[in-house]
Amino acid sequence: MNLKFTIPLMILFLGFSLQMIGQRTIKGTVTSTEGEPLIGASVVVKGTTNGTITDLDGKYELKAKKGDILEFSYIGFNSKDITIEDQDVINVQLDQGVKLDEVVVTALGIKKTKKSLVSAVSNLKKEVLLEGNQQNLPNAIKGKVPGVVVTNSGGAPGASSVILIRGSNSLSGNNQPLFVVDGIPIDNSTEYGESVATSNRAIDINSEDIESVSILKGASAAALYGIKAANGVVIITTKSGKAGKGELSYSGTVSFDNVVGTPDIQTKYGQGSMLSSGEITKETTFSWNDTVLDASVKTYNNIADFYRQALTHNHNLTYSGGNDKSTYYFSAGFLDQDGVINHAGYRRTSLKVKANSRLKKNLNVTGSMNYVNSRADRTRQGSSKSGSFRSLLNYPIDIDMKDYLNEDGTQKHIPGLTDFPIDNPYWSAVNNPVTNRVDRYISIGNVVYSPFSFLDIRYTLGADMFFEKNKSVYSYGSASFNDGYIGEYSQFKQITTSTAMLDFHKKFNDYNFGLILGNNVEDNYRRTTYWSGKDFIEPDFVSINNVEQANRSVSQNIRRYRIIGNFADFKVDWKSLVFLNFTGRYDLSSTLPKSNNGFFYPSIGISIIASDLLNELGINFSNDILSYWKLRTSYAQVGKDAPPHVLATPMMSSTNSYTVDPQGF
Incomplete structure (x- = not known):
C-alpha cells in the first residue's frame, strides 16, 4: 500500500482569488504556423480560472501580471506556455499535433x-x-x-x-x-x-x-x-x-x-440634506452635510469593513x-x-x-x-430592503454600521429613517x-x-x-x-x-x-x-x-x-x-x-x-x-x-x- 500526500507546498497562496497589485492588460493574436487565426483558442493564466478565448480574428485580451504563465491551447494543436515579462503584446503560433x-x-x-x-x-x-x-x-x-x-x-x-x-x-x-x-x-x-x-x-x-x-x-x-x-x-x-x-x-x-474592490464612495459629507428652508435634516439616506470635515467627527469605512477574508x-x-x-x-x-x-x-x-x-x-x-x-x-443580496448591497451603499460614513443593536436588543436603523427603514447588513446576516x-x-x-x-x-x-x-x-x-x-x-x-x-x-x-x-x-x-x-x-x-x-x-x-x-x-x-x-x-x-x-x-x-x-x-x-x-x-x-x-x-x-x-x- 502506497500513501501519497499531494498537499501543495504553497498551500496558503495557491487558492488566492484576490487580483494582485501589478496586473495589466495583455493582448495578442493566436494563429497556426501558417498564419491562420485560431478562433476560440483558450488562453488561461496557468493554475487559475482567469482565462478567455480568442475572437473571430484570433485576438484575445485578459488581465495578468509579470511572472504569470499564459497557457495557449486549441483542439488539434499542441499547447504552449509563455511566461509574462515586460511585454504587453504576446502573439503565439501553435503547432498542429x-x-x-x-x-x-x-x-x-x-x-x-x-x-x-x-x-x-x-x-x-x-x-x-x-x-x-x-x-x-x-x-x-x-x-x-x-x-x-x-x-x-x-x-x-x-x-x-x-x-x-x-x-x-x-x-x-x-x-x-x-x-x-x-x-x-x-x-x-x-x-x-x-x-x-x-x-x-x-x-x-x-x-x-x-x-x-x-x-x-x-x-x-x-x-x-x-x-x-x-x-x-x-x-x-x-x-x-x-x-x-x-x-x-x-x-x-x-x-x-478576498473582495477585489469595493465601490468608490464620497468621504466628504455625512448624513443629511438641505431643506428648502435652508436647514439640514438627517431624515434621509443622502449624504450632503459637512459635519465630517470637522476633525472631531469620526468616520467609518463601512463597506470595506463589512467583508472578510x-x-x-x-x-x-x-x-x-x-x-x-x-x-x-x-x-x-x-x-x-x-x-x-x-x-x-x-x-x-x-x-x-x-x-x-x-x-x-x-x-x-x-x-x-x-x-x-x-x-x-x-x-440576502440585491436591492431589497434586507439586501446587503442596498444597505451598504446607503449607510452614511459618519455612522458605525457595526453598532446595530439597541439596548433592548432590537435593530438599529439609520437614524431618522423610521418611515422607510432598511435592514442593517450585519443584523440581516444573522436574523x-x-x-x-x-x-x-x-x-x-x-x-x-x-x-x-x-x-x-x-x-x-x-x-x-x-x-x-x-x-x-x-x-x-x-x-x-x-x-x-x-x-x-x-x-x-x-x-x-x-x-x-x-x-x-x-x-x-x-x-x-x-x-x-x-x-x-x-x-x-x-x-x-x-x-x-x-x-x-x-x-x-x-x-x-x-x-x-x-x-x-x-x-x-x-x-x-x-x-x-x-x-x-x-x-x-x-x-x-x-x-x-x-x-x-x-x-x-x-x-x-x-x-x-x-x-x-x-x-x-x-x-x-x-x-x-x-x-x-x-x-x-x-x-x-x-x-x-x-x-x-x-x-x-x-x-x-x-x-x-x-x-x-x-x-x-x-x-x-x-x-x-x-x-x-
Missing part, C-alpha cells in the same frame, strides 16, 4: 477515436479539470474549451454557474446543456431562492472523482440524445479502480478569497485496487467554503463506491453509488437567513454481455434522486416583513433511466462497419411543497406554528413525465481514412398530445483524413506545407418538447394564498 488514436466518449457512452469523429467533440482530462483548485465543475471547465462559455452567477459560496455551448438556443430561458454521468442523465437544475445566490446541482459532483469530460457541441454529436440534447451535452466519466495492490491516496488544498479547505481520500477480474474504487471528500460575508458558507460531503467485475470471459458488470450531502448558508440542505443519491448499474466477437449487448440502469429543503426567514423587526416571515420550500426529485443497446461491429477487407440499435426510457418525478407564514405572534419565536392560521399559505405540486426513445447509429470507414456516420432517434414525449407526441432526430456526418488519403492514392503530400489535413461536415436536427402541464390546465390546490411585496425577489 493531434493524437489520432486517442479515444473519447461520445453520445450514449459510445467510444470513438478522435480521427473518426464526424462532429464537434471536446475532451478534458482529469489533470486539466483540477487546475485552478475549482470546487464547481462548470468553473473547472471555464476557459478550457473553445465555443463553451461559463458565467458565474455571483461570488457567494456554492453559487451556480451558467454553461452555454455555442450560445443560446432557446427563448424559454433554459439554455443549459444535458449532464450525463457514466451513461445516465443527471439533474442540473437551480435551487429555489429569494434574493440570494443559488446553486445548480452540478456542484454536487466532486471533481476529484472525474476521469474525463467530453463536451458534445454540435447537433450531430448530440442527436442520439434526442429531445434532451438541444443545448449540447456534457458527458462525465468517473474514475474506476485499476488492477494492482490497493492504493490509498490523499489530496488537500487550502485557499483564501474567507477560507476554503478541500480534502479528498481515495482507496482503489483490484486484480485481473475485479477492480474497486472508493472515495470520500469534504469541502468547507466560507463566504466573504459573515454567516455565509457552503459545506459538501461526498462518498462514492464503484466496482467492476468480469464474471465470465464475455460478461462484465459495473456498479456505483454516489452520496452527496450539502449545506449552504446564504445572506434574515436563508438555508439550503440537499441529500443526493446517484446509483448506476451496467452489464455488458458479448455472446459473439461481433456483438456486444449492453444494459444500463440508473437513478438520480435528491431531497432538497430551502428555508427563508425574516425575523421580527425586519424592514421587509416588520412582524416576521418564514417560508420553506422542499422538493423530492428523481430521474430513472434505462438504456439497452445491441452493438454490432465487423471488419470486411478494408472496411469497418458498426451498427448500434437501442432503446432508452427516462422517467422524471418531482414533488414540491411550499408553505409560508407572516406576522409572528411571539416576536422571538421563529416557527410556522407561531403564525395565525389566516396568515399561512400551503401549496403542493406533483409533476411526472416520460420520454421513450428508440435510436440507431450506423458507421462505416475505409482504411480509417474516410468515415461516414448516420444516426437517428425517434422520441415519444408524455408532455405532448398522443396524436402528435413523436419526433425524429436524424444526423449524418462524413470526415476525411485528406492528408493520409492523398498518400494512399499515390499523391505525394508534403508534410512541410501541412502536417495534418482533415475535412469534416455534418447535418443534424434536434429540438425540444413542451414542459409538463403547459398544453392543458393542471389541477392545483392552495390554502390561504396571499401576495407579498415582490421587491427584491
Whole structure:
C-alpha cells in the first residue's frame, strides 16, 4: 500500500482569488504556423480560472501580471506556455499535433477515436479539470474549451454557474446543456431562492472523482440524445479502480478569497440634506452635510469593513485496487467554503463506491453509488430592503454600521429613517437567513454481455434522486416583513433511466462497419411543497406554528413525465481514412398530445483524413506545407418538447394564498 500526500507546498497562496497589485492588460493574436487565426483558442493564466478565448480574428485580451504563465491551447494543436515579462503584446503560433488514436466518449457512452469523429467533440482530462483548485465543475471547465462559455452567477459560496455551448438556443430561458454521468442523465437544475445566490446541482459532483469530460457541441454529436440534447451535452466519466495492490491516496488544498474592490464612495459629507428652508435634516439616506470635515467627527469605512477574508479547505481520500477480474474504487471528500460575508458558507460531503467485475470471459458488470450531502448558508443580496448591497451603499460614513443593536436588543436603523427603514447588513446576516440542505443519491448499474466477437449487448440502469429543503426567514423587526416571515420550500426529485443497446461491429477487407440499435426510457418525478407564514405572534419565536392560521399559505405540486426513445447509429470507414456516420432517434414525449407526441432526430456526418488519403492514392503530400489535413461536415436536427402541464390546465390546490411585496425577489 502506497500513501501519497499531494498537499501543495504553497498551500496558503495557491487558492488566492484576490487580483494582485501589478496586473495589466495583455493582448495578442493566436494563429497556426501558417498564419491562420485560431478562433476560440483558450488562453488561461496557468493554475487559475482567469482565462478567455480568442475572437473571430484570433485576438484575445485578459488581465495578468509579470511572472504569470499564459497557457495557449486549441483542439488539434499542441499547447504552449509563455511566461509574462515586460511585454504587453504576446502573439503565439501553435503547432498542429493531434493524437489520432486517442479515444473519447461520445453520445450514449459510445467510444470513438478522435480521427473518426464526424462532429464537434471536446475532451478534458482529469489533470486539466483540477487546475485552478475549482470546487464547481462548470468553473473547472471555464476557459478550457473553445465555443463553451461559463458565467458565474455571483461570488457567494456554492453559487451556480451558467454553461452555454455555442450560445443560446432557446427563448424559454433554459439554455443549459444535458449532464450525463457514466451513461445516465443527471439533474442540473437551480435551487429555489429569494434574493440570494443559488446553486445548480452540478456542484454536487466532486471533481476529484472525474476521469474525463467530453463536451458534445454540435447537433450531430448530440442527436442520439434526442429531445434532451438541444443545448449540447456534457458527458462525465468517473474514475474506476485499476488492477494492482490497493492504493490509498490523499489530496488537500487550502485557499483564501478576498473582495477585489469595493465601490468608490464620497468621504466628504455625512448624513443629511438641505431643506428648502435652508436647514439640514438627517431624515434621509443622502449624504450632503459637512459635519465630517470637522476633525472631531469620526468616520467609518463601512463597506470595506463589512467583508472578510474567507477560507476554503478541500480534502479528498481515495482507496482503489483490484486484480485481473475485479477492480474497486472508493472515495470520500469534504469541502468547507466560507463566504466573504459573515454567516455565509457552503459545506459538501461526498462518498462514492464503484466496482467492476468480469464474471465470465464475455460478461462484465459495473456498479456505483454516489452520496452527496450539502449545506449552504446564504445572506440576502440585491436591492431589497434586507439586501446587503442596498444597505451598504446607503449607510452614511459618519455612522458605525457595526453598532446595530439597541439596548433592548432590537435593530438599529439609520437614524431618522423610521418611515422607510432598511435592514442593517450585519443584523440581516444573522436574523434574515436563508438555508439550503440537499441529500443526493446517484446509483448506476451496467452489464455488458458479448455472446459473439461481433456483438456486444449492453444494459444500463440508473437513478438520480435528491431531497432538497430551502428555508427563508425574516425575523421580527425586519424592514421587509416588520412582524416576521418564514417560508420553506422542499422538493423530492428523481430521474430513472434505462438504456439497452445491441452493438454490432465487423471488419470486411478494408472496411469497418458498426451498427448500434437501442432503446432508452427516462422517467422524471418531482414533488414540491411550499408553505409560508407572516406576522409572528411571539416576536422571538421563529416557527410556522407561531403564525395565525389566516396568515399561512400551503401549496403542493406533483409533476411526472416520460420520454421513450428508440435510436440507431450506423458507421462505416475505409482504411480509417474516410468515415461516414448516420444516426437517428425517434422520441415519444408524455408532455405532448398522443396524436402528435413523436419526433425524429436524424444526423449524418462524413470526415476525411485528406492528408493520409492523398498518400494512399499515390499523391505525394508534403508534410512541410501541412502536417495534418482533415475535412469534416455534418447535418443534424434536434429540438425540444413542451414542459409538463403547459398544453392543458393542471389541477392545483392552495390554502390561504396571499401576495407579498415582490421587491427584491
